[in-house]
Amino acid sequence: MSRKIIISLLSASIVTVLSAGNFSAQADKDRKALQEYMEKKFSSIKNAGIYFPYSTKEELEKNFNWGIKGDDFRLGSYAYNKGGKEQYEEMNEMPPYEDAVDAGKELYEKKFKNGKSFKDCFPDPAIRGEYPKFDNKKKEVQTLSMAINKCLKDNGEKPWKVTKGKMTELQGYFASVSKEKGKKVHIVVDSKEAAEAYERGKKEYYTQRGYLNLSCANCHVQGAGKRVRNEYLSPLFGATTHFPVYRLKWQGLGTLERRIKGCEKNQGENPHKPGSKWQNEIIYFMSYMSNGLPVDGPDIRK
Amino acid sequence: MRIKAKAADGVVSVKAAFKHPMLSYDIAKKKGKEANFIVYITGKVDGKTVYEASTSQFLSKNPFIKFKFKGEAGKELELSWVDLSGKTKSKKAKIK
Numbered sequence: 298m299s300r301k302i303i304i305s306l307l308s309a310s311i312v313t314v315l316s317a318g319n320f321s322a323q324a325d326k327d328r329k330a331l332q333e334y335m336e337k338k339f340s341s342i343k344n345a346g347i348y349f350p351y352s353t354k355e356e357l358e359k360n361f362n363w364g365i366k367g368d369d370f371r372l373g374s375y376a377y378n379k380g381g382k383e384q385y386e387e388m389n390e391m392p393p394y395e396d397a398v399d400a401g402k403e404l405y406e407k408k409f410k411n412g413k414s415f416k417d418c419f420p421d422p423a424i425r426g427e428y429p430k431f432d433n434k435k436k437e438v439q440t441l442s443m444a445i446n447k448c449l450k451d452n453g454e455k456p457w458k459v460t461k462g463k464m465t466e467l468q469g470y471f472a473s474v475s476k477e478k479g480k481k482v483h484i485v486v487d488s489k490e491a492a493e494a495y496e497r498g499k500k501e502y503y504t505q506r507g508y509l510n511l512s513c514a515n516c517h518v519q520g521a522g523k524r525v526r527n528e529y530l531s532p533l534f535g536a537t538t539h540f541p542v543y544r545l546k547w548q549g550l551g552t553l554e555r556r557i558k559g560c561e562k563n564q565g566e567n568p569h570k571p572g573s574k575w576q577n578e579i580i581y582f583m584s585y586m587s588n589g590l591p592v593d594g595p596d597i598r599k
Numbered sequence: 600m601r602i603k604a605k606a607a608d609g610v611v612s613v614k615a616a617f618k619h620p621m622l623s624y625d626i627a628k629k630k631g632k633e634a635n636f637i638v639y640i641t642g643k644v645d646g647k648t649v650y651e652a653s654t655s656q657f658l659s660k661n662p663f664i665k666f667k668f669k670g671e672a673g674k675e676l677e678l679s680w681v682d683l684s685g686k687t688k689s690k691k692a693k694i695k
Contacts, residue, residue, distance in 0.1 A: 391616045391663055395601060548660065 321486035324495050324585050331518070331586055332367075335534040338522060339365040339377050349523065356524075370535030371593040377522055378529040385597060394469060394543040394595040397550050401470025404463060409452045415467065418448035425468070425475040426482040426592040429581045431491035438494050438577040441468055442552060459572040460555035465541040469550055472541065472594030480592045482538055484585045498582030501575065502533075507566030513579075528599070537584045539596035550595060553580055602692035606672035611694050613642065613650070615678055616663045623656035637662065639681040644674050644694075670694060 338348045341364065345357050365376045375382040405415045405422060428441035439447075442464055446456040457464045486495050505512045514533070516525075521532035540553045547555075554571035557579065561568040569575045602615045619637055627634035637658065642650030649668040672694050679689030 390665075391601065391603070391614050393616070393661065396618070 320488055320492045323492065324486050327499065328586050328588055331534050334518070335370060335521065335532050336366055339363060352524070360529075361522075368591055370532060371538040371587075371590050373535060373539065373598065374522075374529045374531040376532075376535075381529065381599070388597050392543070392595075392597060394550055394597070397466045397543075398469045398473045398595065401466035401468070401473075404467045405470055409449075409454050411452055413452050415445075415448060418444075418451070419471070422471050423475040423478045423480050425472040425594060426480045427484070429484065429577060429584055431486065431488065431494060431581070433488050433490065436490045437574065438498075438581045440554075440572075440577050440580055441471070442554060442572060443577070460552055460558070461547075461549065465550035465552055468541045468552060469595045472539075472592060475592040476594060482584065482587045482590050482592060484581070484588055486585065494578050495582055495585060498578035498580070501579050502582055507561075507564050509565045511564050533583065533586055535587050535590055537580070537587050538590050539593040539598070541595050543595055543597045545597070545599050553583075600678065600688065600690040602676065602678055602690060604676050604692050604694040606670060606694050609669055609671065610667050611649075611670040611672075611676075612665070612667050613676065613678075614663070614665050616661060617680060617688075618661055619680075619682065621656075621658055621660045621662060633684070635683050637680045637682045640664065641679055642666070642668075643677045643679075644668075644670055649676070650678075 337344065339361075342357050342361070345352065349357060360379050362377050362379050362382065369376045372382070372385070375385045405419075408414045425441065428439070428444065430439050430444075431437075432439045442459045445464060445467060446459075449456050486492050502513045505515070516530050517533045517536065520530045521534075523530055537553060540556075541550045542556065543550050544556070552571075554576055557576055558568040558571050600615065600617050602613065604611055604613045606612075617637065619635075621636045622630070622632060622634050623636065624634045636656055637654050640650070640652045640654060641648055649670065650666050652664070654662070674694050675691050676694055677689055677691045679687060681687045
């Protein structure tokens with residue numbers, strides 16, 4: 298009798314362990330499919346007839362680097378945008394974000410009014426690639442910005458703006474340490490609610506909005522590598538590895554929340570509030586799509 | 600100010616970036632501020648001038664310069680600038 302109970306308990310626990318892994322099955326499938334699509338698209342000029350039907354042969358030969366694989370995509374459009382990559386490498390001679398990263402290190406070590414510091418909330422600063430996480434207790438996505446603001450709130454300090462300023466400096470420091478230690482993007486979907494949040498983010502990414510009736514995917518999946526006036530569109534695969542990013546247009550660092558709001562505005566959509574649930578879930582989806590790629594922040598982009 | 604100085608085969612290559620708003624007269628007028636930009640940059644090793652430049656509004660915000668001179672590792676390079684308002688700033692860096 299007791300043996301039967303033990304066997305049934307054992308098999309029940311095995312079943313739960315097996316199904317726990319399955320929450321990220323769909324996300325892994327999506328990520329793999331995206332990587333295969335991107336690698337095939339940029340593998341060789343021979344496939345250009347399928348993927349770039351409106352580009353001339355001259356443009357494809359002169360302006361593109363072909364044969365892009367795996368980790369190359371962390372450079373975003375500079376992986377295949379030949380001209381952009383040359384400018385990018387020149388700027389990297391003296392990266393403009395170095396001062397901000399130093400400021401971030403000081404913020405990390407500076408003590409709050411109650412004597413504690415960020416070191417107590419984040420004992421290991423090389424955690425940029427692990428966010429966003431899914432908070433299974435609160436049943437919501439927790440981005441790095443939210444985790445930093447939670448640390449500030451728990452220690453009696455005022456929360457920071459999610460788009461610019463000190464938030465970008467501290468995130469820049471975390472990203473820079475993660476990059477030095479060779480960390481990879483490692484987002485986890487480990488519960489039913491997390492999988493649902495991922496699916497909601499994915500759905501929003503593929504939903505057409507605004508007066509141009511564009512979805513994020515129109516430009517950054519189907520349109521990746523295509524040219525809009527003078528810009529080559531960046532791909533979703535590898536999109537989030539290099540945040541916070543030093544954007545030449547901003548002349549400063551900005552978080553992913555800031556960039557998403559800016560892009561929505563440019564596409565004629567009513568931008569969602571940085572730090573809102575909508576943004577956090579789309580960031581969760583986008584970050585999962587770059588799983589396994591090296592953390593590359595902060596980095597320079599136009 | 601950030602300075603990177605490397606020596607190879609008797610030639611020292613230097614890259615330096617300064618933090619300065621570099622407001623030209625036109626832009627300063629638009630913003631209602633005083634025009635201010637770096638006007639003079641020098642680089643010295645052991646008191647001897649190895650780099651000297653007169654600059655003006657043509658340099659944009661947070662300027663970046665590159666130059667080479669005959670020298671060797673281990674010595675110290677001192678870069679300094681003067682701006683329109685008379686303010687000066689300088690920094691020393693070891694040549695690697």
